[in-house]
Amino acid sequence: MAAARSSGKAPRAARPTDPVVLRDPRAIKALAHPARLAVIDELFGGRKLTATECGEIAGLSASAMSYHLRALEKWGIVRRSATTGDGRERPWEAAGTGLMVDSAEPRASAAGEAILVARQLDRQRADTLAWISAQDEKSASWYDSAVIGSGVFWLSREEAKQIGDRLSEIVAQIPRRTAAEAPADAHRVRVSHSVVPIPAGQDQSTEQA
Structure with missing residues (x-):
């Protein structure tokens, strides 16, 4: 921010x-x-x-x-x-x-x-777990479209800002439309992204040698 x-x-x-x-x-x-x-x-x-x-x-x-x-x-x-x-x-x-x-x-x-x-x-957690827990035909058909990922990286402030800006640009390009305007096969999708520094001392596993 x-x-x-x-x-x-x-x-x-x-x-x-x-x-x-x-x-x-x-x-x-x-x-x-x-x-x-x-x-x-x-x-x-x-x-x-x-x-x-x-x-x-x-x-x-x-x-x-x-x-x-x-x-x-x-x-x-x-x-x-x-x-x-x-x-x-x-x-x-x-x-x-x-x-x-x-x-x-x-x-x-x-x-x-x-x-x-x-x-x-x-x-976000509630929506994600509800979708993962669903065992119906619709959830199965969306399997390849759902993405849940996370990673820890060593970045400079400028690199982190660039990544955040790029992610925000991608999200900004997503069409804003109501259910009535969406395609017949559309489903409500939550798109989330974050670039957050890990407080010092809370992730010893990624400390540099």
Whole structure:
């Protein structure tokens, strides 16, 4: 995560082709809530949902979900979509193509980032184990397309940044579309990537001779 100067204000609304960049520790903390993260995947996956629909996903009432959506709106993470034209409840949508954390105050944002990352890893773990545990025809047909890998390397900061940038570029090229826009044989796929230094002393097996 590259450091950037934080203004202490909510980020400007991103254009549809831009990610939402979170720099204020309070914005990062606001996102790190299970009910909010439950709908973030859906909204940033291209869906437009009402507070009622978001509440059904998060297991909350529409009024309780509205509170969480307004909190996300305050920090420019989600926004109201265009009116439906038929008087129904206005839906919510993502304010950009993705989310990025770029805090200038690492210590102040550390707690919020830790919660956010933990929630994301929990969801990734649950999705991965559920797929591996599935013993049906569909899971078998996707066997060659599913990739789970990890490795430990000795890299300079610049090399690590280059790898992270390249991975982010690849992910950015993935089409953002809803279920209605996807091909008939499409399946929801979670694409995750990370380039994270291992704290000193925690991986003695890779120490240089």
